[in-house]
Amino acid sequence: MSRSAHPAGPRHGDVLPEGHYQAPPADLNALDPKVWSRTVARNAEGVATVGGVDVRTLAAEFGTPAYVLDEADFRARARAWRDAFGESADVYYAGKAFLSKAVVRWLHEEGLNVDVCSSGELHVALAAGMPGERIALHGNNKSVPELEQAVKAGVGHIVVDSFQEIERLAAIADAQGVRQPVLIRITVGVEAHTHEFIATAHEDQKFGLSLSGGLAAEAVRRVLAEPALELRGIHSHIGSQIFDFAGFEVAARRVVGLLAEVRDEHGVELPEIDLGGGLGIAYTADDDPREPAEIAASLREIVRRECAAAELTAPRISVEPGRAIVGPTAFTLYEVGTVKPLEGLRTYVSVDGGMSDNIRTALYDAEYSVALVSRTSEAEPMLARVVGKHCESGDIVVKDAFLPADLAPGDLIAVPATGAYCRSMASNYNHALKPPVLAVADGAARVIVRRETEEDLLRLDIG
Ligand SMILES: Cc1ncc(COP(=O)(O)O)c(C=O)c1O
Numbered sequence: 001m002s003r004s005a006h007p008a009g010p011r012h013g014d015v016l017p018e019g020h021y022q023a024p025p026a027d028l029n030a031l032d033p034k035v036w037s038r039t040v041a042r043n044a045e046g047v048a049t050v051g052g053v054d055v056r057t058l059a060a061e062f063g064t065p066a067y068v069l070d071e072a073d074f075r076a077r078a079r080a081w082r083d084a085f086g087e088s089a090d091v092y093y094a095g096k097a098f099l100s101k102a103v104v105r106w107l108h109e110e111g112l113n114v115d116v117c118s119s120g121e122l123h124v125a126l127a128a129g130m131p132g133e134r135i136a137l138h139g140n141n142k143s144v145p146e147l148e149q150a151v152k153a154g155v156g157h158i159v160v161d162s163f164q165e166i167e168r169l170a171a172i173a174d175a176q177g178v179r180q181p182v183l184i185r186i187t188v189g190v191e192a193h194t195h196e197f198i199a200t201a202h203e204d205q206k207f208g209l210s211l212s213g214g215l216a217a218e219a220v221r222r223v224l225a226e227p228a229l230e231l232r233g234i235h236s237h238i239g240s241q242i243f244d245f246a247g248f249e250v251a252a253r254r255v256v257g258l259l260a261e262v263r264d265e266h267g268v269e270l271p272e273i274d275l276g277g278g279l280g281i282a283y284t285a286d287d288d289p290r291e292p293a294e295i296a297a298s299l300r301e302i303v304r305r306e307c308a309a310a311e312l313t314a315p316r317i318s319v320e321p322g323r324a325i326v327g328p329t330a331f332t333l334y335e336v337g338t339v340k341p342l343e344g345l346r347t348y349v350s351v352d353g354g355m356s357d358n359i360r361t362a363l364y365d366a367e368y369s370v371a372l373v374s375r376t377s378e379a380e381p382m383l384a385r386v387v388g389k390h391c392e393s394g395d396i397v398v399k400d401a402f403l404p405a406d407l408a409p410g411d412l413i414a415v416p417a418t419g420a421y422c423r424s425m426a427s428n429y430n431h432a433l434k435p436p437v438l439a440v441a442d443g444a445a446r447v448i449v450r451r452e453t454e455e456d457l458l459r460l461d462i463g
């Protein structure tokens with residue numbers, strides 16, 4: 001088909017009534033390594049491949065939509081974080097980004113720990129063989145059973161988030177006859193430059209205990225007074241999808257400041273600080289993330305400098321990257337169902353998934369890119385909006401992106417950088433079936449999380 005297939009669709013250069021859009025890439029067939037996982041390429045027929053398997057084979061064998069995870073890339077990124085922080089630090093992969101048994105096994109093999117924030121995540125981590133001491137538990141409202149399970153599993157530490165939780169956890173640890181290591185989550189008052197829904201260190205939100213309001217210092221007093229709790233350190237997580245490193249710098253400085261106060265008031269030097277996760281990744285070619293080695297070097301230097309100034313022994317550092325490890329390693333593969341040009345606006349490309357497999361665009365106004373992957377095309381760029389099949393006009397996956405003007409039903413398109421917070425935030429809206437996660441490596445693909453079926457839905461519906 002040629003460009004004339006959709007004569008009414010706007011082209012690059014057309015004046016749009018609202019919003020902005022990314023400039024069309026110089027080559028619509030290129031798969032920019034900035035946003036695609038590392039083994040993605042096109043074969044001689046122009047079909048995109050990942051881990052040596054072409055996407056048409058994946059679609060034929062496993063159906064669409066599907067999350068396609070590049071195992072070699074995942075392992076390489078996990079290793080890069082591990083190596084960057086070395087033996088004197090701990091890397092906890094944030095399971096909320098995406099957790100499955102296969103992923104936990106890879107993390108275990110690559111020497112990383114796991115951070116979980118619910119009994120569901122804890123259960124998966126343990127079921128995959130992650131030792132309890134390499135798991136950390138988070139959450140602003142952990143239930144009593146969740147705390148009991150975590151203490152019983154011997155988790156390495158629990159990050160406490162309220163005075164009530166300190167009491168609750170002390171009672172549980174006491175009843176189980178153990179001394180539970182804990183960190184205290186504090187809010188350092190940093191306004192992280194990210195979407196307000198994913199910033200977590202300002203004062204007016206639900207996480208942590210405020211440093212400036214004195215709640216953090218009071219939490220230290222209360223934990224130290226509990227014989228069943230062992231205060232190991234302080235935790236700060238300032239938000240997510242952050243590129244500006246200044247926030248981490250301020251957070252590290254304030255956390256070390258609290259360690260100095262604790263030493264002065266209680267005569268104890270806490271051995272650990274956890275600076276959380278939150279490092280941004282490239283969703284489009286405009287994003288410029290930092291490498292783990294550079295991040296590790298900056299954090300170490302800030303902590304070293306601040307500790308030297310406060311005459312403290314530098315504590316062990318832990319970090320909790322989620323998105324930065326898994327985000328870039330997967331794409332979502334969709335089949336195009338309908339193509340609807342809207343005169344003077346843009347062309348709506350409907351795919352067989354939508355906000356049920358990627359809520360981030362609707363929730364955070366997130367930017368994504370997209371490409372035609374089942375073939376190449378020499379047609380002109382067409383300004384498109386990739387939408388799902390849900391009963392909601394906000395059901396948008398990619399707001400503005402250029403696709404070839406000959407795009408047609410049956411073509412496969414893929415949205416890169418969907419490894420984090422897409423499957424883990426997927427829903428059954430409109431009774432959509434959650435897509436499978438396929439792990440691809442060395443020329444072979446396997447299902448690591450299977451597609452939901454209608455029987456799964458009916459099994460839950462016992463009415
Ligand atoms: C406490 C904590 N640690 C780590 C993370 C992981 O963040 P990210 O996936 O942005 O690295 C989060 C989520 O933002 C979090 O709340």
Ligand SMILES: N[C@@H](CCCC[NH3+])C(=O)O
Pocket residue numbers: 096198240241360364420421
């Ligand atoms: N789920 C969010 C980030 C929040 C991370 C958890 N604290 C996202 O998709 O960007």
